[in-house]
Amino acid sequence: MIIGERLRVLREEKKLSQGDIEKRTGLLRCYLSRVENGHTVPAIETLEKLARALEMPLYQLLYDGDQPPQLDVPAAWTDSGSNTWGSSGKDLRFMRKLRHLLSKMDPQDRSLLLFTVQQMAKKKKSSAAAASAS
DSSP: OOHHHHHHHHHHHTTOOHHHHHHHHOOOHHHHHHHHTTSOOOOHHHHHHHHHHTTSOHHHHHOOSSSOOOOOOOGGGSOOOOOSTTSSHHHHHHHHHHHHHHHHSOHHHHHHHHHHHHHHHHHHHHHHHHHHHO
């Protein structure tokens, strides 16, 4: 279902007019009409406003089921009791924060950071090998 159609169906189910949504969100009625007719795709911030106006969680605007969809999260990203680094406690929180921040980086900056870390790891590995050889 297209988001505009979904918004119209949800609005009509709650017996709200576009004018009611306009008052609740501050979005112009003509903009709401353009969204509902599929002429405009709203930004995520606009979808959040519309969800609040419809008094429902954001996922319900995007998902047609009764419950939120199940996330397919790799086991290493959860507190699974695993003994690997980054799988529990403080290390897990650090990895989640790092993943969040890396997702916000420009792809070129992320590539530069990865290259730098790889070079640092190579130097550390060669230093460790030289130290064990002597």
